[in-house]
Amino acid sequence: MLTLYHAPRSRSSRIITLLRELDALDKVNIVIVDITRGDGSGAKDPKNPHPDGKVPLLVHDGVVIWESIAIIQYLTDLFPEKKLAPVAGDPKxxxxxxxxxxxxxxxxxxxxxxxxxxxxxxxxxxxxxxxxxxxxxxxxxxxxxxxxxxxxxxxxxxxxxxxxxxxxxxxxxxxxxxxxxxxxxxxxxxxxxxxxxxxxxxx
Known part of the structure; x- marks a missing residue:
């Protein structure tokens, strides 16, 4: 089970874009959460398991993955058929x-x-x-x-x-x-x- 904790119009929006590119939206449960934003709006959401209340946060079968770079690498490795990243062993x-x-x-x-x-x-x-x-x-x-x-x-x-x-x-x-x-x-x-x-x- 894959779950993405996402706040609209935030850094996690690029993970939403990536899931669309990977044609994997039907394989991920997207949970919309609030976050504290730079303009002072919003608040830390108790639904979000990220210790800092940030997004994106990906949970896969109980394993927690945070930071955009780690999530991007994780998802592209999980769905290699879309060829959005070179696989291990590829010279690139x-x-x-x-x-x-x-x-x-x-x-x-x-x-x-x-x-x-x-x-x-x-x-x-x-x-x-x-x-x-x-x-x-x-x-x-x-x-x-x-x-x-x-x-x-x-x-x-x-x-x-x-x-x-x-x-x-x-x-x-x-x-x-x-x-x-x-x-x-x-x-x-x-x-x-x-x-x-x-x-x-x-x-």
Missing amino acids: RGRYLSWLAWYAGVVEPVLIVEAAGISHPYLQATFRGPKEMAQQLETALTASPYLMGDEFSAADLLLYSPFAWFPEATPDVPAVKAWIERCAARPSVQWAAEYDAAQQVAA
Whole structure:
């Protein structure tokens, strides 16, 4: 049994999008929960077993998986037939895992630090900055339309997502902007937005 704890229009929305891409929505019980949001609205939901009251949270036969990167890797491994991630043993697997780790270790910290208006040499040395982040994306996306080559993958879904939420953080790089547009145009993205809107109306 798979259960996803989800709050509409939050970081867990990309997991909803992923489930649509994996054609796995009928295999997952989606539990809508409240969360405390950045604007002060919402609250920690007692229905949510996440210790911090956050989303996404995936439970599979009693095993709890948290953090978007872990959930994305778990689900793409669980449903390999959709080929949204290279399987173990595939020569591209290392590159794929590196993109997932780079998102958690560089992209989110860089975007959050920039949004907060914080600057310090330690931060720059550890996480790099927007310029270096943009260069990394530009190098990959100038060579191919997606991060893993010619085909869309879960790495694209994850890494494009913050720019969909915060377009002002989008690097001023044509190849990156075109990639974001390609990712945003996928039917799964529109479906997830409509799903979230319906859940908010129902609430």
